[in-house]
Amino acid sequence: MTDTPVHTAFQSLPIVDISGLASPDEADRKDVAVTLGKAARDCGFLYITGHGIDRDLRNRLLTQAKTFFSLPHEEKMKVYIGLSDNHRGYVPPGEEGFDSQKPDSKEGFDLAIDLPSDHPAVVAGTPMCGANQWPDLPGFREDVTAYYEAAMSLGRRLARALAVALDVPEDTFERHVNVPVSQLRLLHYPFDPDQPEDRPGIGAHTDYEIFTILLPTAPGLEVMNGDGQWIDAPPVEDAFVVNIGDMLEVWTNGALVATSHRVRKVKAERYSFPLFFGCDFNTLVEPLEVFRKPGEPTRYQPLYAGEHLWAQTMQSFAYLKKKLETGELSLPEGSMALSSFGQEAKHGAAAPT
DSSP states (O other): OOOOOOOOOOSSOOEEEOGGGGOSOHHHHHHHHHHHHHHHHHTSEEEEEOOOOOHHHHHHHHHHHHHHHTSOHHHHGGGBGGGOSSSOEEEOTTSBOSSTTSOOOOEEEEEOOBOOTTSHHHHTTOTTOBOOOOOSOTTHHHHHHHHHHHHHHHHHHHHHHHHHHTTSOTTTTGGGOSSBOOOEEEEEEOOOTTSSSOOOSEEEEOOSSSEEEEEESSSOEEEEOTTSOEEEOOOOTTOEEEEEOHHHHHHTTTSSOOOOEEEOOOOSOEEEEEEEEOOBTTOEEOOOGGGOOTTSOOSSOOEEHHHHHHHHHHTTBHHHHHHHHHTSSOOOTTOOOTTOSHHHHHHOTTOOO
8 A cells, every 4th residue: 555645734723514415405514515525535534514414412411411420330331342242331540442551541442333133234244233232221222222313314415415515326335334333432531639640541443344433522532634634623612623534534545644643632521423324234345446546556455344343442441452462353454553543554553743
Protein backbone atom coordinates (compact mmCIF):
# COMPACT_ATOMS: atom_id res chain seq x y z
CA MET A 1 0.00 0.00 0.00
CA THR A 2 1.33 3.43 -0.87
CA ASP A 3 1.33 6.34 1.55
CA THR A 4 -2.10 7.37 2.75
CA PRO A 5 -3.10 10.88 1.62
CA VAL A 6 -3.09 13.41 4.41
CA HIS A 7 -5.95 15.55 5.58
CA THR A 8 -5.55 19.29 5.75
CA ALA A 9 -3.82 20.82 8.76
CA PHE A 10 -7.23 21.80 10.18
CA GLN A 11 -7.37 23.48 13.60
CA SER A 12 -11.11 23.03 14.15
CA LEU A 13 -13.88 20.86 12.72
CA PRO A 14 -16.38 22.13 10.13
CA ILE A 15 -20.08 22.37 11.00
CA VAL A 16 -22.56 21.16 8.37
CA ASP A 17 -26.32 21.78 8.57
CA ILE A 18 -27.83 18.64 7.03
CA SER A 19 -31.48 19.69 7.27
CA GLY A 20 -31.47 20.11 3.47
CA LEU A 21 -31.21 16.32 3.09
CA ALA A 22 -34.93 16.23 3.91
CA SER A 23 -35.77 18.73 1.16
CA PRO A 24 -37.96 17.61 -1.77
CA ASP A 25 -35.64 19.66 -3.99
CA GLU A 26 -32.85 17.49 -5.39
CA ALA A 27 -30.59 20.53 -5.74
CA ASP A 28 -30.89 21.25 -2.00
CA ARG A 29 -29.98 17.66 -1.16
CA LYS A 30 -27.04 17.76 -3.55
CA ASP A 31 -25.72 20.98 -1.99
CA VAL A 32 -25.65 19.36 1.45
CA ALA A 33 -24.01 16.24 0.05
CA VAL A 34 -21.25 18.27 -1.59
CA THR A 35 -20.59 20.13 1.66
CA LEU A 36 -20.47 16.84 3.57
CA GLY A 37 -18.07 15.41 1.02
CA LYS A 38 -15.67 18.32 1.30
CA ALA A 39 -15.61 18.07 5.12
CA ALA A 40 -15.06 14.32 4.89
CA ARG A 41 -12.12 14.75 2.49
CA ASP A 42 -10.49 17.65 4.31
CA CYS A 43 -10.87 16.45 7.90
CA GLY A 44 -12.57 13.08 8.10
CA PHE A 45 -14.37 14.60 11.12
CA LEU A 46 -17.21 17.13 11.23
CA TYR A 47 -20.17 18.35 13.26
CA ILE A 48 -23.70 18.00 11.89
CA THR A 49 -26.73 20.06 12.88
CA GLY A 50 -30.29 19.85 11.53
CA HIS A 51 -30.17 16.07 12.09
CA GLY A 52 -33.76 15.70 13.32
CA ILE A 53 -33.10 13.51 16.37
CA ASP A 54 -35.35 14.79 19.13
CA ARG A 55 -33.71 16.38 22.17
CA ASP A 56 -36.04 14.48 24.51
CA LEU A 57 -34.87 11.18 23.05
CA ARG A 58 -31.24 12.20 23.60
CA ASN A 59 -32.02 13.26 27.18
CA ARG A 60 -33.71 9.93 27.92
CA LEU A 61 -30.63 8.10 26.67
CA LEU A 62 -28.40 10.16 28.95
CA THR A 63 -30.70 9.61 31.93
CA GLN A 64 -30.68 5.86 31.41
CA ALA A 65 -26.90 5.82 31.06
CA LYS A 66 -26.45 7.76 34.29
CA THR A 67 -28.81 5.39 36.08
CA PHE A 68 -26.99 2.31 34.83
CA PHE A 69 -23.45 3.52 35.52
CA SER A 70 -24.44 4.62 39.03
CA LEU A 71 -25.31 1.01 39.93
CA PRO A 72 -22.97 -0.93 42.24
CA HIS A 73 -20.16 -2.68 40.38
CA GLU A 74 -21.56 -6.13 41.17
CA GLU A 75 -24.91 -5.17 39.62
CA LYS A 76 -23.29 -3.94 36.41
CA MET A 77 -21.19 -7.09 36.22
CA LYS A 78 -24.38 -9.17 36.00
CA VAL A 79 -24.41 -8.08 32.33
CA TYR A 80 -20.60 -8.20 31.87
CA ILE A 81 -19.68 -8.37 28.21
CA GLY A 82 -17.57 -11.47 28.82
CA LEU A 83 -20.75 -13.36 29.77
CA SER A 84 -22.13 -12.76 26.28
CA ASP A 85 -21.27 -14.99 23.33
CA ASN A 86 -21.78 -12.11 20.87
CA HIS A 87 -19.96 -9.20 22.54
CA ARG A 88 -22.82 -7.34 24.21
CA GLY A 89 -23.02 -5.86 27.68
CA TYR A 90 -21.07 -4.02 30.38
CA VAL A 91 -17.43 -3.06 29.78
CA PRO A 92 -15.68 -2.34 33.11
CA PRO A 93 -12.75 0.11 33.41
CA GLY A 94 -9.52 -1.35 32.03
CA GLU A 95 -11.31 -4.01 29.93
CA GLU A 96 -10.61 -2.23 26.65
CA GLY A 97 -7.30 -0.72 25.65
CA PHE A 98 -5.45 0.50 22.58
CA ASP A 99 -2.28 1.47 24.45
CA SER A 100 -0.86 -1.49 26.39
CA GLN A 101 0.96 0.83 28.76
CA LYS A 102 -2.09 2.88 29.75
CA PRO A 103 -5.41 1.05 30.08
CA ASP A 104 -8.52 3.08 29.30
CA SER A 105 -10.25 4.55 32.33
CA LYS A 106 -13.78 4.54 30.90
CA GLU A 107 -16.61 2.08 31.43
CA GLY A 108 -19.23 1.24 28.85
CA PHE A 109 -22.30 -0.67 27.80
CA ASP A 110 -22.31 -2.14 24.27
CA LEU A 111 -25.31 -3.20 22.20
CA ALA A 112 -26.38 -3.65 18.60
CA ILE A 113 -29.33 -4.92 16.60
CA ASP A 114 -31.24 -7.36 18.82
CA LEU A 115 -31.56 -10.66 16.94
CA PRO A 116 -33.60 -13.69 18.08
CA SER A 117 -31.96 -17.09 18.45
CA ASP A 118 -33.58 -18.39 15.25
CA HIS A 119 -32.30 -15.56 13.04
CA PRO A 120 -30.17 -16.98 10.18
CA ALA A 121 -27.11 -14.94 11.21
CA VAL A 122 -27.33 -16.32 14.76
CA VAL A 123 -27.98 -19.89 13.62
CA ALA A 124 -24.90 -19.61 11.38
CA GLY A 125 -22.79 -18.60 14.38
CA THR A 126 -21.87 -15.24 12.89
CA PRO A 127 -19.59 -13.42 15.37
CA MET A 128 -21.09 -10.42 17.16
CA CYS A 129 -24.64 -11.31 16.05
CA GLY A 130 -27.39 -12.18 18.52
CA ALA A 131 -29.35 -10.81 21.45
CA ASN A 132 -28.37 -7.93 23.71
CA GLN A 133 -27.88 -8.29 27.44
CA TRP A 134 -30.19 -5.82 29.17
CA PRO A 135 -29.96 -4.59 32.78
CA ASP A 136 -33.10 -4.84 34.89
CA LEU A 137 -33.89 -1.12 34.86
CA PRO A 138 -37.31 0.41 34.10
CA GLY A 139 -37.45 1.84 30.58
CA PHE A 140 -33.76 1.19 29.86
CA ARG A 141 -34.28 -1.20 26.97
CA GLU A 142 -37.07 0.89 25.44
CA ASP A 143 -35.27 4.25 25.62
CA VAL A 144 -31.91 2.93 24.44
CA THR A 145 -33.50 0.97 21.59
CA ALA A 146 -35.46 4.05 20.45
CA TYR A 147 -32.25 6.07 20.29
CA TYR A 148 -30.44 3.27 18.45
CA GLU A 149 -33.15 3.14 15.79
CA ALA A 150 -33.16 6.93 15.35
CA ALA A 151 -29.36 7.04 15.01
CA MET A 152 -29.42 4.20 12.46
CA SER A 153 -32.02 6.08 10.43
CA LEU A 154 -29.78 9.15 10.48
CA GLY A 155 -26.88 6.95 9.41
CA ARG A 156 -28.79 5.77 6.36
CA ARG A 157 -29.39 9.39 5.30
CA LEU A 158 -25.71 10.18 5.72
CA ALA A 159 -24.68 7.06 3.79
CA ARG A 160 -26.82 8.13 0.84
CA ALA A 161 -25.52 11.70 0.99
CA LEU A 162 -21.87 10.59 1.08
CA ALA A 163 -22.47 8.36 -1.94
CA VAL A 164 -23.88 11.36 -3.83
CA ALA A 165 -20.88 13.44 -2.74
CA LEU A 166 -18.52 10.76 -4.08
CA ASP A 167 -20.44 10.58 -7.38
CA VAL A 168 -21.37 6.92 -7.00
CA PRO A 169 -24.90 5.42 -6.97
CA GLU A 170 -26.88 6.63 -3.95
CA ASP A 171 -27.32 3.10 -2.53
CA THR A 172 -23.63 2.14 -2.90
CA PHE A 173 -23.09 1.91 0.86
CA GLU A 174 -26.62 1.67 2.25
CA ARG A 175 -27.42 -1.53 0.33
CA HIS A 176 -24.90 -3.33 2.54
CA VAL A 177 -26.76 -2.26 5.71
CA ASN A 178 -29.46 -4.91 6.23
CA VAL A 179 -28.46 -6.83 9.36
CA PRO A 180 -25.40 -4.76 10.19
CA VAL A 181 -23.01 -5.16 13.09
CA SER A 182 -23.63 -1.51 13.98
CA GLN A 183 -22.82 -1.04 17.64
CA LEU A 184 -24.12 1.65 19.97
CA ARG A 185 -21.87 2.26 22.96
CA LEU A 186 -22.90 4.03 26.15
CA LEU A 187 -19.61 5.31 27.58
CA HIS A 188 -18.88 6.87 30.96
CA TYR A 189 -15.59 8.67 31.64
CA PRO A 190 -15.33 9.23 35.41
CA PHE A 191 -13.14 11.95 36.88
CA ASP A 192 -10.93 11.12 39.86
CA PRO A 193 -9.62 14.30 41.51
CA ASP A 194 -7.05 12.23 43.43
CA GLN A 195 -5.27 11.23 40.22
CA PRO A 196 -2.08 13.32 39.77
CA GLU A 197 -2.94 13.50 36.07
CA ASP A 198 -5.77 12.09 34.04
CA ARG A 199 -5.32 8.72 32.43
CA PRO A 200 -6.43 8.40 28.82
CA GLY A 201 -10.20 8.08 28.53
CA ILE A 202 -9.63 5.99 25.41
CA GLY A 203 -6.40 5.57 23.46
CA ALA A 204 -5.72 6.71 19.90
CA HIS A 205 -7.52 4.70 17.22
CA THR A 206 -9.64 4.84 14.10
CA ASP A 207 -13.16 3.45 13.92
CA TYR A 208 -13.66 0.20 12.07
CA GLU A 209 -17.00 0.74 10.36
CA ILE A 210 -18.35 3.02 7.57
CA PHE A 211 -18.62 6.07 9.82
CA THR A 212 -19.51 7.01 13.38
CA ILE A 213 -22.26 9.27 14.75
CA LEU A 214 -21.23 10.55 18.18
CA LEU A 215 -23.23 12.33 20.88
CA PRO A 216 -20.84 13.67 23.60
CA THR A 217 -21.70 15.58 26.78
CA ALA A 218 -18.35 17.22 27.64
CA PRO A 219 -14.92 18.06 26.13
CA GLY A 220 -12.16 15.48 25.92
CA LEU A 221 -12.24 14.32 22.29
CA GLU A 222 -9.09 15.03 20.27
CA VAL A 223 -8.69 14.49 16.52
CA MET A 224 -5.46 14.06 14.56
CA ASN A 225 -5.07 16.52 11.66
CA GLY A 226 -3.04 16.10 8.49
CA ASP A 227 0.12 17.32 10.20
CA GLY A 228 -0.18 14.72 12.96
CA GLN A 229 -1.27 17.29 15.56
CA TRP A 230 -3.99 16.57 18.11
CA ILE A 231 -6.85 19.08 17.80
CA ASP A 232 -9.57 19.58 20.41
CA ALA A 233 -13.10 18.74 19.28
CA PRO A 234 -15.39 20.04 22.05
CA PRO A 235 -19.17 19.51 21.96
CA VAL A 236 -21.23 21.92 19.84
CA GLU A 237 -24.75 22.76 20.96
CA ASP A 238 -27.37 20.46 19.40
CA ALA A 239 -24.78 18.84 17.09
CA PHE A 240 -23.48 15.34 16.52
CA VAL A 241 -19.90 14.54 15.62
CA VAL A 242 -19.45 12.38 12.51
CA ASN A 243 -16.20 10.72 11.50
CA ILE A 244 -15.08 8.53 8.63
CA GLY A 245 -14.26 4.88 9.41
CA ASP A 246 -11.98 2.22 7.95
CA MET A 247 -14.56 0.83 5.50
CA LEU A 248 -14.99 4.15 3.68
CA GLU A 249 -11.22 4.51 3.49
CA VAL A 250 -11.03 1.13 1.71
CA TRP A 251 -14.06 1.68 -0.53
CA THR A 252 -12.72 5.05 -1.70
CA ASN A 253 -9.15 3.74 -2.08
CA GLY A 254 -7.97 6.45 0.32
CA ALA A 255 -9.95 9.36 -1.14
CA LEU A 256 -11.57 9.49 2.30
CA VAL A 257 -9.37 8.70 5.28
CA ALA A 258 -10.36 7.34 8.68
CA THR A 259 -9.27 9.99 11.16
CA SER A 260 -7.41 8.92 14.28
CA HIS A 261 -8.87 10.22 17.53
CA ARG A 262 -8.63 9.73 21.28
CA VAL A 263 -10.18 10.98 24.52
CA ARG A 264 -7.80 12.97 26.71
CA LYS A 265 -8.04 15.82 29.21
CA VAL A 266 -10.91 14.20 31.07
CA LYS A 267 -11.19 16.98 33.65
CA ALA A 268 -14.84 16.39 34.48
CA GLU A 269 -17.26 13.49 34.36
CA ARG A 270 -18.15 12.78 30.73
CA TYR A 271 -20.67 10.64 28.87
CA SER A 272 -20.37 9.74 25.21
CA PHE A 273 -22.65 7.80 22.86
CA PRO A 274 -21.06 6.64 19.58
CA LEU A 275 -23.15 4.79 17.00
CA PHE A 276 -20.79 2.87 14.74
CA PHE A 277 -22.64 2.67 11.43
CA GLY A 278 -21.45 -0.57 9.89
CA CYS A 279 -22.10 -3.08 7.13
CA ASP A 280 -23.53 -6.57 7.15
CA PHE A 281 -20.92 -8.97 8.54
CA ASN A 282 -20.16 -10.73 5.24
CA THR A 283 -19.84 -7.57 3.12
CA LEU A 284 -16.75 -7.71 0.92
CA VAL A 285 -15.21 -4.23 0.97
CA GLU A 286 -12.70 -3.31 -1.74
CA PRO A 287 -11.83 -0.11 -3.62
CA LEU A 288 -14.64 0.91 -5.95
CA GLU A 289 -13.74 1.02 -9.63
CA VAL A 290 -14.26 4.79 -9.85
CA PHE A 291 -11.41 5.30 -7.33
CA ARG A 292 -8.92 3.03 -9.11
CA LYS A 293 -6.32 4.46 -11.45
CA PRO A 294 -5.83 2.47 -14.68
CA GLY A 295 -2.64 0.47 -14.62
CA GLU A 296 -1.96 1.12 -10.93
CA PRO A 297 -2.50 -1.28 -8.02
CA THR A 298 -5.10 -0.34 -5.44
CA ARG A 299 -3.93 0.98 -2.09
CA TYR A 300 -5.99 -1.59 -0.16
CA GLN A 301 -6.58 -5.31 -0.29
CA PRO A 302 -10.20 -6.51 -0.14
CA LEU A 303 -11.50 -7.36 3.32
CA TYR A 304 -14.71 -8.56 4.88
CA ALA A 305 -16.30 -5.86 7.03
CA GLY A 306 -17.34 -8.14 9.87
CA GLU A 307 -14.04 -10.01 10.02
CA HIS A 308 -12.18 -6.70 10.26
CA LEU A 309 -14.42 -5.49 13.07
CA TRP A 310 -14.17 -8.81 14.92
CA ALA A 311 -10.38 -8.96 14.56
CA GLN A 312 -9.91 -5.42 15.83
CA THR A 313 -12.28 -6.10 18.73
CA MET A 314 -10.42 -9.27 19.71
CA GLN A 315 -7.17 -7.32 19.83
CA SER A 316 -8.50 -4.59 22.13
CA PHE A 317 -10.71 -6.33 24.75
CA ALA A 318 -9.07 -8.15 27.65
CA TYR A 319 -11.53 -11.05 27.83
CA LEU A 320 -11.09 -11.73 24.10
CA LYS A 321 -7.30 -11.41 24.27
CA LYS A 322 -7.31 -14.17 26.89
CA LYS A 323 -9.31 -16.39 24.55
CA LEU A 324 -6.79 -15.71 21.79
CA GLU A 325 -3.94 -16.64 24.11
CA THR A 326 -5.57 -19.92 25.13
CA GLY A 327 -6.50 -20.83 21.56
CA GLU A 328 -10.24 -20.67 22.22
CA LEU A 329 -10.41 -18.02 19.51
CA SER A 330 -8.20 -17.21 16.55
CA LEU A 331 -7.91 -14.15 14.37
CA PRO A 332 -9.33 -14.39 10.84
CA GLU A 333 -6.69 -15.00 8.18
CA GLY A 334 -5.16 -11.74 6.98
CA SER A 335 -6.32 -9.75 10.00
CA MET A 336 -4.75 -6.32 10.35
CA ALA A 337 -3.09 -4.99 13.48
CA LEU A 338 -4.64 -2.15 15.45
CA SER A 339 -3.98 1.35 14.08
CA SER A 340 -3.57 0.16 10.47
CA PHE A 341 -5.73 2.91 8.98
CA GLY A 342 -5.95 6.69 8.93
CA GLN A 343 -3.44 9.32 9.92
CA GLU A 344 -2.40 7.30 12.96
CA ALA A 345 -0.96 4.69 10.60
CA LYS A 346 1.04 7.44 8.88
CA HIS A 347 2.17 9.50 11.85
CA GLY A 348 1.90 6.98 14.71
CA ALA A 349 -0.11 7.28 17.92
CA ALA A 350 2.65 9.26 19.55
CA ALA A 351 2.31 12.15 17.11
CA PRO A 352 3.14 15.70 18.23
CA THR A 353 0.68 17.19 20.71
